[in-house]
Amino acid sequence: MKEQNPILQVKDLTVSFNAFAGKVQAVRGVNFDLNKGETLCIVGESGSGKSVTNKAIMGILSKNAVIERGEILYDGMDLTKLTEKQFCQIRGKRIAMVFQDPLSALNPIMKVGKQITETLRIHQNLSHEEARKSAIELMGAVGIPEPEKRFNQYPFQFSGGMRQRIVIVIALACNPEILICDEPTTALDVTIQSKILDLIKTLKKQRDLSVIFITHNMGVVANMADRICVMYAGKIVEFGTSDDIFYHPAHPYTWALLSAMPDSESRERLFSIPGAPPNMLMPPKGDAFAPRNLYALDIDFKEEPPFFRLSDTHYAATWLLHPYAPKVEMPQELRKRIERMIEEDKKYEQQ
Amino acid sequence: MARYVLQRLLAMLLTLFIIVTVAFLVIRLMPTSIYDDPTISAEVLDMIQAKYHLDRPLIEQYGIFMKNVLFKGDWGISMKIQPNVPVFQVLGGKVPLTLFINVVSLLASIPIGLIFGAIAAIRKNTLTDHGISLFVILFISIPSFIYATLLQYFAGYKFGWFPITYTVSDVAAVKYLSLFLPTLSLALDPMAKVARYMRAELIESLNSEYILLARTKGFTRPKAIFRHAIRNSCIPVLNIIVPMFANVLGGSLVVENIFAIPGMGSLMIKSINANDHYLTIAILLIYSLVSLMTVLIVDLLYAVIDPRVRMGGKKQ
Known part of the structure; x- marks a missing residue:
């Protein structure tokens, strides 16, 4: 366990969007801490509020979004209360x-070099030449061949993976403390994905970054995370360390996510979660996942479950963990799969 | 680049050739004769027809005309408007006047339209946006000669701010002042069109991820928009300049008449009505030339603004 040293704290963050049909409650009271030097993965299916949470941290929510409640504490400041001008000193x-x-x-019609040096020039007041040097150095560091030549090219002359490297260079240009990655590999093909993930890992170590990594790909999570938050319908339903979530999942939604992950061993038909996420204009009463939950209890439809403590690091919000609840085990298939994962992990460690 | 321009110029020549040919043939299909004055005697009529080769078959007439054009640069003479004066001499002082009001109204309308479109997009769904959009709809849907008349009546006659009609004067200021109202009435429509396109394009750019990225770099919203969205939105706006200019040229036919400007517009209508064939062809030629030049300039501007176009050309 790393020492607890939260660099960023999100407390009871509630964000909604004023839409034509009413108020869309995208994020409903999210709490998490980001510790220094760790990678926190936020997983959940589309529309669970992952991106909105992080846009709120970045202060780039769209105009119709309202932060209803909560605070985002960073370096003694509450980011939800900053003026635009103060925020510009933090962003980037x-x-x-x-x-x-x-x-x-x-930007398709601006040279990538200029797009990189922009950041340096606004935050560090570098001269043109200094910014250029620093940008080229960084481009080399993230594995872009011939950075001098590439500096003067346009985005359309780059491949997808190379463009993502440029975006990473832009993000890292001013040596930030916190890096938010919003599904950075979703648009890339698989071989490039692993390269970009490795790059983010290396950079994180080199620069002692704290990373918030948003994804819906459990495979990527396994690869990256120190700690994991599982989000559903605008709420965190389970959080814990990587081992907690992968080896001892407790929330039926986490079970479902893990069962829906393709794996090379299992011969059965891949599990898919029935139904669709709830309409966030009118979030359901009780546990939002209950209607799709194979193990839902009566109370799930009536009252929202609180967080139950499983260990110091591991919490889950499901009534199944209540002492009065009937004993429900995770599905057999998933149990076998987790055993396989643990075994493979041991083999890997022995090598 | 030079090679591309050369290619385009050659293609332009070919286009002009086709236009002149079609114009020559079509004009002669019109039912009336050049001289339908019953007092002219048959002998005189024959002589006139022989002089202009009107007694020959159409193909032969065309051959003679083309031979003169290609080898002597002789585009013929005006037959009725100013008899026996070479056509380009008739056009002489009129072309610059027409070009002036058309080009100035176009050039002035583009930046103003871009600015208003950008303001409307940035303040989308506010009172400002609705106000601009209202005027945009008015200016697009009402034809230019209506404003011309209104402006002439109010700004010219009622309040006397500007001369009512075109004023010939040695003092340049007086002359240009009298061209203000016609230019303005021609400029409103393109201005509104540019504003409308700019608004739509900029709104799209504003929702793009690269604006979000620019903001995560630490740019304020206005700065991010200025640096990253404006130029990108101008590219599609270029598309409409060519049809817009054609529209302005059309509008100027009427507006010139309203303000009594001795330009090409009024001359063109007169020459068509009078069956002054060679003059009509010459006027058509100039209009075509101006339009084709606009097309060429716009295409070259694409390459200046959009690197994807420029680089794409290089690879081939």
């Missing part, structure tokens, strides 16, 4: 972000 300089789709994240 101390908290940076890597986007999902590198094809649309770069």
